[in-house]
Each structure stands twice: as structure tokens, then as C-alpha cells.
Amino acid sequence: MRALALACLLGLPAATAHAEFYRWVDADGQARVSNVPPSWVREDGSLKPNHHPYSIPAQHSRMRERLAREGAALAAAARDDTPADSAAPAASAGD
Numbered sequence: 001m002r003a004l005a006l007a008c009l010l011g012l013p014a015a016t017a018h019a020e021f022y023r024w025v026d027a028d029g030q031a032r033v034s035n036v037p038p039s040w041v042r043e044d045g046s047l048k049p050n051h052h053p054y055s056i057p058a059q060h061s062r063m064r065e066r067l068a069r070e071g072a073a074l075a076a077a078a079r080d081d082t083p084a085d086s087a088a089p090a091a092s093a094g095d
Contacts (some may be wrong), residue, residue, distance in 0.1 A: 010047065022037045040048045046086075 019035055021033055021035055023033050024038055026032055040050060042048055
């Protein structure tokens with residue numbers, strides 16, 4: 001009886017031990033395994049952005065997107081032969 005109780009007590013920590021392992025490939029192509037999740041992974045498994053939203057890289061990408069939209073709008077306006085700023089009145093030659 002005593003041996004059974006001792007075996008149960010010694011086996012209990014092994015039965016309750018649970019570990020999660022994370023595997024990823026780093027920028028150098030090395031496979032990494034750790035029990036600590038990478039810093040760029042959220043609790044739900046989604047990826048965190050790799051920079052602050054107001055950092056220079058984030059501002060640069062938003063500016064590029066805005067310039068691309070404005071360029072597309074100007075190209076569409078040029079194709080339609082409509083002035084880009086139709087709200088401004090046309091100046092007359094006599095005034």
C-alpha cells in the first residue's frame with residue numbers, strides 16, 4: 001500500500017507537466033524551437049505589427065499608398081479630359 005502511494009506521488013508531477021513548444025524559421029533561415037513564443041506572435045496566434053504605427057516605416061508605407069491613390073485619380077481625370085479641380089472658376093481673358 002505504501003509503495004503504491006509513493007509511486008502515485010512520484011508519478012503525479014510527470015503526469016501534470018505540460019509544455020508548449022513553438023517552432024519558427026528566423027530571417028537567416030534557421031529553424032528555431034522554444035518554449036517561449038516569439039515576440040511577434042499574439043496570444044491568439046496572429047502576428048503583431050513589426051513597427052509602431054507612427055514610426056517612419058509605417059508613415060512611409062501610408063504615404064506611398066496615398067500617393068498611389070492620388071496618382072490613380074489624376075490619371076483617371078486626365079483620361080476623362082476633365083480638370084482635376086473643377087470647383088475653381090475659369091478666369092476670363094478680359095478681366
